[in-house]
Amino acid sequence: MAEIVGAYFTSHVPAIGGAIARGDQHNEYWKPFFDGFPSVRRWLAEVKPDVAVVFSNDHGLNFFLDAMPTFAVGAAKSYANEDEGWGLPVYKSFEGHPALSWHVIEELVGSEFDITTCQKMLVDHAVSIPFELAWPDAAEWPVKIVPIAINTVQFPVPSPKRCLALGRAVGRALRSWQGNERIVVIGTGGLSHQLEGERAGFMNPDYDKFCLDHLAADPDALTQHSVEEVAQLAGTQGIEILNWIAARGALGDVPLAEVTRNYHIPISNTAACTLVLEPA
């Protein structure tokens, strides 16, 4: 039987890729953020996942404002990255796991989630940066991926409640998969940040702490806010917390232990956080 070994959550700020490319991990600005990763890497080396189910949002590389699925599940053999215009290297491609993707898709549709199925899909910095952070020296990625994109970009975006329900349905699908893969769940983006408008630069450590303190033991607490309220509390891009909420849902309603947590403010315009949860 497949096993969900836990979840790794991290911010995906593109500037992290610039810091890696320049070798700035140890300078004054970046060190407090990168210091959060040795423990993540040790944990991954211990739990040895074969597959990653990755909840993230596409920022316009794959979907744009003209065609924006609320929830999209990749079912491709491979997923390439492309230049997004941030001045970053084009990152390694990812190997897919089409059979597991189709199982997740069938179970989600069976659970009445009206998802979009993508047999061709690019992945952007929201996938590549968390992988570069987790496996910095990998010649190729040690896991296959099932990418799940949540629209956090163009309103109307789904509610925290709906994203938690989606994640729980994904978790049920993973637990009913007959393969014997070891599955890590990944949630990327956030925490609080706003990139545009009058509140550009807005961050909210109080709301971030509320999310971090409830995510493991009481994720339903995060569903008390509408997504409009989350945009107020976390900033318009801080609604990327939806990816974390969905990833948390996939772990199921089991007691969880916090393996590591590193909150650091700011990276670029973002209150950055890295977190690992595993079944207790």
Ligand code: DHB
């Ligand atoms: C930044 C953060 C993001 O989540 C993103 O997708 C792009 C930029 C930032 O803080 O610069």
Ligand code: FE
């Ligand atoms: Fe983002």
